[in-house]
Amino acid sequence: MDDLLREFLTETNESLERVDAELVRFEREPNNSQILGNIFRLVHTIKGTCGFLGLPRLEALAHAAETLMGKFRDGMSVTAEAVTLILSTIDRIKLILDEIENREAEPEGGDADLIDSLARASQQSDGGTKPVARPEAETPELHEAPEPAESQPPERPDDERGDRIANHSIRVNVTTLDYLMTTVSELVLTRNQLLEIVRRHEDSDFKVPLQRLSNVTAELQEGVMKTRMQPIGNAWQKLPRIVRDLCAELGKDIELKMHGAETELDRQVLELVKDPLTHLVRNCADHGIESPAERVAAGKPAKGTIRLAACHQGGHIIIEIADDGRGLDVARIRAKAIEQGLAGEAEITAKSDIEICNFIFAPGFSTAAQVTNISGRGVGMDVVRNNIEQIGGTVDLQSVAGAGTKFTIKIPLTLAIVSALIVEAGGERFAVPQLSVLELVRAGRAGEHRIERIKDTRVLRLRNKLLPLIHLRDVLRLGETDAEDGFVVVTQVGSQIFGIVVDGVFHTEEIVIKPMSSKLRHIAAFSGTTILGDGSVIMIVDPNGIAQMLGRAAQTARDGRPELDNREEASADDTVSLLVFRAGSHQPKAVPLSLVTRLEEIDCRKIEVSDGRHLVQYRDQLMPLLRIDTQSDLKRDGAQPILVFSDHGRSMGLVVDEIVDIVEDQLKIEVESERPGVLGYAVIKGNATEILDVGHFLPQAFSDWFRRRDASTDRLTRTVLLVDDSPFFRDMLAPLIKAAGYQVVAVGSAADALSALNSGKRFDLVITDIEMPDMDGFALGEKLRSMPSTAELPVIAISAMVSTAAIERGRAVGFDDFVAKFDRAGLIAAIKEQGADIEWAA
Amino acid sequence: MNDSPDFTEYVTFTMAGQIFGLPIERVQEVFRPARITRVPLAGAQIAGVLNLRGRIVTAIDMRSRLDLQARDEGQAPMAIGIELGTESFGLLVDALGEVLKLLDGEREPNPVNLDRKLARVSAGVYRLDGQLLVVLDVNRVLDLGLETAAAA
Numbered sequence: 001m002d003d004l005l006r007e008f009l010t011e012t013n014e015s016l017e018r019v020d021a022e023l024v025r026f027e028r029e030p031n032n033s034q035i036l037g038n039i040f041r042l043v044h045t046i047k048g049t050c051g052f053l054g055l056p057r058l059e060a061l062a063h064a065a066e067t068l069m070g071k072f073r074d075g076m077s078v079t080a081e082a083v084t085l086i087l088s089t090i091d092r093i094k095l096i097l098d099e100i101e102n103r104e105a106e107p108e109g110g111d112a113d114l115i116d117s118l119a120r121a122s123q124q125s126d127g128g129t130k131p132v133a134r135p136e137a138e139t140p141e142l143h144e145a146p147e148p149a150e151s152q153p154p155e156r157p158d159d160e161r162g163d164r165i166a167n168h169s170i171r172v173n174v175t176t177l178d179y180l181m182t183t184v185s186e187l188v189l190t191r192n193q194l195l196e197i198v199r200r201h202e203d204s205d206f207k208v209p210l211q212r213l214s215n216v217t218a219e220l221q222e223g224v225m226k227t228r229m230q231p232i233g234n235a236w237q238k239l240p241r242i243v244r245d246l247c248a249e250l251g252k253d254i255e256l257k258m259h260g261a262e263t264e265l266d267r268q269v270l271e272l273v274k275d276p277l278t279h280l281v282r283n284c285a286d287h288g289i290e291s292p293a294e295r296v297a298a299g300k301p302a303k304g305t306i307r308l309a310a311c312h313q314g315g316h317i318i319i320e321i322a323d324d325g326r327g328l329d330v331a332r333i334r335a336k337a338i339e340q341g342l343a344g345e346a347e348i349t350a351k352s353d354i355e356i357c358n359f360i361f362a363p364g365f366s367t368a369a370q371v372t373n374i375s376g377r378g379v380g381m382d383v384v385r386n387n388i389e390q391i392g393g394t395v396d397l398q399s400v401a402g403a404g405t406k407f408t409i410k411i412p413l414t415l416a417i418v419s420a421l422i423v424e425a426g427g428e429r430f431a432v433p434q435l436s437v438l439e440l441v442r443a444g445r446a447g448e449h450r451i452e453r454i455k456d457t458r459v460l461r462l463r464n465k466l467l468p469l470i471h472l473r474d475v476l477r478l479g480e481t482d483a484e485d486g487f488v489v490v491t492q493v494g495s496q497i498f499g500i501v502v503d504g505v506f507h508t509e510e511i512v513i514k515p516m517s518s519k520l521r522h523i524a525a526f527s528g529t530t531i532l533g534d535g536s537v538i539m540i541v542d543p544n545g546i547a548q549m550l551g552r553a554a555q556t557a558r559d560g561r562p563e564l565d566n567r568e569e570a571s572a573d574d575t576v577s578l579l580v581f582r583a584g585s586h587q588p589k590a591v592p593l594s595l596v597t598r599l600e601e602i603d604c605r606k607i608e609v610s611d612g613r614h615l616v617q618y619r620d621q622l623m624p625l626l627r628i629d630t631q632s633d634l635k636r637d638g639a640q641p642i643l644v645f646s647d648h649g650r651s652m653g654l655v656v657d658e659i660v661d662i663v664e665d666q667l668k669i670e671v672e673s674e675r676p677g678v679l680g681y682a683v684i685k686g687n688a689t690e691i692l693d694v695g696h697f698l699p700q701a702f703s704d705w706f707r708r709r710d711a712s713t714d715r716l717t718r719t720v721l722l723v724d725d726s727p728f729f730r731d732m733l734a735p736l737i738k739a740a741g742y743q744v745v746a747v748g749s750a751a752d753a754l755s756a757l758n759s760g761k762r763f764d765l766v767i768t769d770i771e772m773p774d775m776d777g778f779a780l781g782e783k784l785r786s787m788p789s790t791a792e793l794p795v796i797a798i799s800a801m802v803s804t805a806a807i808e809r810g811r812a813v814g815f816d817d818f819v820a821k822f823d824r825a826g827l828i829a830a831i832k833e834q835g836a837d838i839e840w841a842a
Numbered sequence: 843m844n845d846s847p848d849f850t851e852y853v854t855f856t857m858a859g860q861i862f863g864l865p866i867e868r869v870q871e872v873f874r875p876a877r878i879t880r881v882p883l884a885g886a887q888i889a890g891v892l893n894l895r896g897r898i899v900t901a902i903d904m905r906s907r908l909d910l911q912a913r914d915e916g917q918a919p920m921a922i923g924i925e926l927g928t929e930s931f932g933l934l935v936d937a938l939g940e941v942l943k944l945l946d947g948e949r950e951p952n953p954v955n956l957d958r959k960l961a962r963v964s965a966g967v968y969r970l971d972g973q974l975l976v977v978l979d980v981n982r983v984l985d986l987g988l989e990t991a992a993a994a
Contacts, residue, residue, distance in 0.1 A: 186896055428880070476882035517891065517900035517929055519986055523883045529891055529898050537879045537891045537898055 008049050009101055010169055015042045016094060026086075030078035039086065040069045046093065057106045058096050064118035065089045071122050082121050089114055174267075177228050184217075184224045185417060185512040189531050191217045192509065196533035221417065225266065229413075232310045232317065233261030235274040239281050243306065246285040253292050253303040254285055260310035265317045265413050272391050273319070273411060276384040280321045280407050281306060283381070288325030288405050298402060300324065316435070317413055322406035328357045328399040331821070335726050340365065345731055346593045346662055357399050361385040389493065389544050394436070410435075420511045420540065422532070423489065424504035425471075426478025429538045431511055431530055432489055436543040438497065440505060441488040449488070451501070452601070460488055460499050461601075469499040470550045472541070475525055493547040500546060509533065513540060524548055578663050578684060579643070583656040584629025590684055591692040592735045593662060595824075597646040600653070601639040618644075618651060625653045626697050628677060645694060654697060679741070694739060719743040719762065720831070723753040723780065724769040724798070729821060733767070733798075740828050750775035754783065757790055765834055766790075767827075770799040770806065781813040794834040798827065848946055853922065854939035854975065858910045861939060861975045863968070868980045870923040870930070872938055875901060887986055889934050899923065901932045907983065909959045926984055933983070942975075944968055949977065 019042050022035045029035065047062035065086060072078050092114060099107040191214055198204050236258055243256045289295075289304035296302050307322045330353045337343050337359040348356065359365055363382040385395050393411035412418060412435055420431035421440075443449045443460060451458050451469060458469040469488065473479060488499040511530040520526065527542035578590040579599075600618075607625065608615045614625040614634060625642065627634070634640065634655060642653035663685050677696040681688050720742045724730050730746040737744045745763070747753050750772060757763060766784065770777035777797050784790040797815040799806060810818045817830040852863030853872070878890040878901050889901040901921065905913055913919060913936065921932035949966040956964065956976075965979040 189896065426882075428882070478882055514898050517898070517931075518927075519888060519900055519902075519931075519984075520881055520884055520891075523881070525883060526881075531893050531896070531898065535893055536877050537893045539879070539881060539891075 005053060005100070005104065008053060009097060010171065012042075012046060012049075012097060014171070015045065016090070016097075019090065026083060030080070030083050033073070036069060036072055036078075039090070040066065040073060043069065043089075043093075055096075055100070055106050057109075057111060058093065058100075060115060061089060061092060061096075061111045064115040064122075068118050068122045079121075085114070085117055085121055089118065172227070177224075180224050181228065184221050187217055188221055188417060188510060189512055189533075192533035193535055196535075225413070225417075226264075228266050228268070229264035230267045230270050231262045231264050232270065232273075232319070233258070235270050235277055236261055236308060239278065239308070242278065242282065243285055246282065250286065251291060252285065252289055254289050254306055255303055256281070256306050256308065258308045263310040263312060263317060265411070269317075269391055269411055269413065272387060273393075273409070276387045276409070277308075277319065277321070279381075279384050280409075281308065284321060284323040284325065284405065288323035288327075290326050294326075298326075312413075313410075316410050319409040319411070320406060321409070322404060324404040327401040327403055327405055328360065328397075330356055330399075330401070333357060333359050335729075336365065337362070338731075339727075349593070349732070354397065354399075357397055360397075361395070394492065417510055417512050419508055420530070421489065421508050422506040422538070423472070423487070423502040423541075424506065425476065425502045426473040428476075428478065429506070429532070429536075430472065430502075431509075431538055431540045432491075432500070433527075433540065433543065434508060436491050436493060438490040438492050441490060441499070443488050443501070444485045451486070451488075458501070462490070462499075467497065467499045468550060469501050470546060471501040472546075473501075473503070475546060475549050491543045491546070493543050496547055496550075498547065498550055500541070500543075511540070578689075580660040580663055580684060580689065581641075581643070581656045582658045582660060583654075584627070587690060588660060588684070588687050589628070589656075589690040589692055590663075590682070591643070591694060592739050595645060595694050595736070595739055596643050597651065598644040599641070599659060600644055601641050602653070604635050604637050604640050607634060607640065614655075616653065618653070621651065623651045623653050624700075625655050626700055627655045628692070628697075645698065652698065679739075693741070718764040719745060720765045720767055721753060721756060721763045722746040722767050723748075723750060723772070723777070725749060725772040726769070729769065729798075733827070736824055736828070737767070737831065740831060742831070749773075750777070750780040750783075753780060757784075757793075763793065765831065766793055766795045767831075768795060768797055769821075770797055770810075778809060778813050781810070781815055785814040796827070796830050796834060849943050850946055852942050852944060852975070852977065854942055855920070855922065855935040855937060856939060857904055857908070857936045860910075861970070861973055862935070863942065863944075863975050863977045864922060864924075864933075864980060865977075866941060868924060870925050873921050873923060873932070875919065875921040875932055875934065885986075892932065894923070894930065894932070897930050899930045899932045901934055902984070902986075904933050904935050904983075907986075908963070909957075924980055924984070926981070931984060942970075944975075 019039050022038055026032070026035045026039065043062050043065045047059055047066055050056075050059035050062060068082065069086065072082070092111060096106060099105075194206070194210055195214060198206050198210055239258075240256050243254055246252070247254050284306045289306070290298070290300075292302035295304060305324050307320070309320045309322075311318055334348060334356050337356065338345065338348060340362075342359055342362050342365070343351070360381045361384070365381065388395050388409055388411060391411055393409060396408040396410070397405070398408070399405045419434040421434055421437055423430055423432055441449050441460065441462065443451050449460055449462065451460055453459070458471070460467045460469055467488070467490065471486075486501045486503055487505045488501055489505075490497065490499050509532065511532070513528045514530055516526060516528050520529075524545035525542060526539045526545065528540040529537055530540055531537055579593045579596055580588050580590045583589055602616055602618070606616055608617075614627075615622045616625055617623070623644070625634075641656050641659055643656060644651050644653050646652075677693055679691045679693040682691050683689070718741075720737050722730060722733055722737065722744055724733065724746070725748055727748070730748070734744045734746045742765075745756060745761070747756055750768070751774065753766070753768065757766075768777045768780050772780075775783075777799070781795055781797065784793060784795060794816045795814070796817045796819060797810050798819050798821050807818045816834055819826045819830050851866040853866050853869045854861055854863045856862070873894065875892055878892045880890040881888055884890075886906040887903055889903040889906075892899050892901055899921075905911065917936070919934040919936060920938050921934055922938075924931045924933060949968055951966055952961045952964050953967065953974075956967070960976060963978055963982045965977045965982075967977065968975040
């Protein structure tokens with residue numbers, strides 16, 4: 001049944017019930033203006049709503065009755081027959097309403113009889129006559145109503161009426177529900193307190209009745225919570241229209257599919273997710289779904305689909321918003337993130353595609369090429385995430401290029417009562433909402449999980465990932481954290497996963513969230529207060545706030561070191577992330593971070609010696625370990641830090657003494673080195689530093705590491721021209737090529753490349769990006785081939801998107817090789833290959 | 843102020859030997875605070891939070907609020923319960939005195955030499971035999987300036 005109609009029936013039946021009681025009094029006191037007023041209002045409301053709902057029969061009847069009663073209100077004295085007439089009218093209205101409820105339509109037939117009588121009665125007032133007991137009024141004619149006979153309505157058995165909607169739903173004020181919720185919350189608290197007391201007294205008589213009380217309380221809590229539940233579809237109602245309008249505006253064809261609209265959640269939560277949901281759907285329509293032409297070209301149906309689905313999962317509701325559009329452009333987000341200073345190169349190279357995608361949630365982030373009406377203003381996704389996180393929810397993101405994007409929102413069903421982990425730090429207890437807790441890890445010196453330090457940051461190695469840690473005691477300034485022992489509450493906020501280290505973990509408890517005092521709201525670490533079973537008040541830790549503090553702590557740690565000046569300044573130049581370490585000698589050594597796959601610490605006891613070579617079992621493979629200084633011995637016990645270099649599924653570990661730092665600096669080799677394994681010396685952050693030639697070590701690990709090994713001595717004399725409009729890629733690739741042993745000149749456009757080539761400087765190889773404004777890589781390639789001086793120059797094309805079509809076209813243009821931008825190893829291999837071909841130039 | 847416009851009843855209390863008064867209609871109750879949970883990062887003026895019959899009360903350390911010396915260890919404070927909006931506060935004081943009914947006309951403005959911090963929360967003084975009673979303005983006492991300092 002239509003919601004509007006249902007609402008109308010509920011409302012009208014309520015009014016009818018009220019009026020019913022007064023009708024009897026109306027008969028006795030026909031001139032009581034209050035009763036008259038009530039009936040008048042009812043009839044008036046019915047009249048007004050009927051026109052709107054398209055119920056002409058009811059409307060006409062109500063209109064006639066209203067006219068007569070209007071006369072009474074104006075002072076016409078009420079006659080007995082008029083009373084009967086009005087009562088009959090009310091009965092007829094009930095009759096019709098019943099019919100509407102059963103059949104969702106007005107019954108056939110008319111009410112001319114009643115309407116005529118009503119009209120007559122109204123007119124009589126003009127004549128000023130005071131008629132008493134008229135025959136036709138005495139017998140209200142209801143015969144015209146076809147199906148139900150006149151006598152039926154009053155005789156309808158009550159139990160039949162019991163099934164009706166009108167009696168099944170009542171309207172309750174929201175304040176009443178909120179009050180009920182608060183009261184139940186108190187009850188839950190008291191129950192918890194009682195349980196706590198009984199826990200201390202083993203054989204208490206209260207145990208059994210308390211268990212019952214506990215169960216009943218839980219049921220009551222659930223019941224009251226249910227009264228506040230609304231289907232999520234209420235938050236979706238406007239979406240089909242929004243999508244339709246967007247389609248018209250953007251010239252797209254999009255179908256919005258909705259599943260699980262009946263999934264219920266707390267009305268408070270519902271209100272709060274409405275806007276984020278709308279925003280995400282808009283984004284899907286605007287960014288996600290391609291134009292019909294694009295879709296057809298990509299072999300997809302012209303009509304795009306946005307799928308909205310909701311379901312319950314534990315104490316949460318999961319909402320998915322998925323489109324079958326183009327997916328997120330990882331390369332563009334990556335470049336944008338660098339450009340906007342959201343992350344450094346070193347950071348970003350270590351990130352997975354999904355982590356990079358999550359930059360779209362950063363404040364002010366937007367990759368939309370042009371700002372459209374709908375999105376692209378860089379406001380939105382961060383707000384979406386904030387809103388959802390504020391209610392203890394999370395947003396996850398999945399994206400497959402060309403196949404679409406999926407947002408998964410997980411929110412608690414209710415905000416009033418949540419499950420929380422009670423922890424201890426610095427002698428105080430705190431509650432951590434379970435929703436954000438992924439797992440609990442016991443960390444200790446002896447155990448499987450150890451808390452380690454990298455510089456000033458504590459980390460935990462968990463399933464091959466380094467988890468940044470924050471000690472609750474530190475953040476809350478509850479005194480020194482001396483021990484490396486503790487429990488790590490692995491917490492997820494958005495895509496950020498970190499560990500909160502606490503001294504102890506007690507148990508989980510259903511806690512009632514009490515709002516924070518206004519005097520404490522400025523403390524980001526807490527989201528509220530609660531009363532525990534033992535009656536004490538504890539603070540609820542806000543994982544979002546802690547996550548922010550974690551970021552800030554890292555920031556201040558950086559700011560605290562003056563030699564690490566700010567990043568914008570550095571990245572404007574030709575800077576590289578360098579991993580600085582010590583090995584063998586005291587002099588610092590460095591290697592471009594982009595070459596290092598991983599930093600590891602391995603147990604020295606696991607190092608095996610075979611045939612004079614050191615090996616360690618690493619990820620189910622035997623990994624050779626190399627020392628920079630072959631004189632020095634490996635440590636015999638403890639943990640041995642190593643740098644892992646991987647390529648084509650093979651890894652080698654370079655043994656180092658200590659990892660000093662990761663710095664951003666220019667890589668300028670000032671003095672070349674005669675020593676094998678050392679490219680030369682550079683001044684890094686004021687220290688003369690050996691720049692390691694990784695290329696020297698790789699073949700030692702696997703003699704066939706490079707298919708063709710060049711004589712390392714003459715490599716540095718060769719120069720590569722790197723053409724890429726993106727500063728990020730220039731920054732990323734230049735040191736890589738440099739580290740492979742070439743001089744690099746990097747330029748930002750095809751025009752600059754041509755002028756560099758015409759400047760008289762000799763280049764041995766050109767590496768060019770394909771996607772560039774003005775003159776693209778294909779055009780540059782053609783141009784180079786057409787000029788006699790460069791016709792023979794090897795050209796390697798790089799592109800974020802390597803498709804067969806592009807490769808074909810590249811071959812036609814005369815590129816010597818075509819490599820994906822992120823395929824570092826592939827690029828190096830291509831350079832080596834081409835390098836061998838340019839032997840003539842050496 | 844209620845029945846007779848000429849009189850106001852004050853709940854008096856002492857701190858560091860000084861007598862203070864709060865208009866009785868602003869005082870909800872007085873109680874001995876138990877199990878105060880301190881709130882990390884909250885600053886010295888907030889003594890903590892406590893559970894008073896199911897309500898969460900934010901305890902304000904009045905010694906700290908008025909820049910007085912910290913209470914001696916082991917000296918148990920008393921609390922004056924105050925409601926502000928929907929929130930409950932407990933002002934922690936040294937000891938409670940009697941309720942005094944004082945003539946409004948006898949209230950004098952703050953002496954010029956009154957401690958600056960005290961003057962900011964004082965609504966005037968009464969001269970009792972040999973002693974000065976400082977009347978506190980509840981709203982100003984509870985305005986800790988934290989809301990604006992949130993960014994700091």
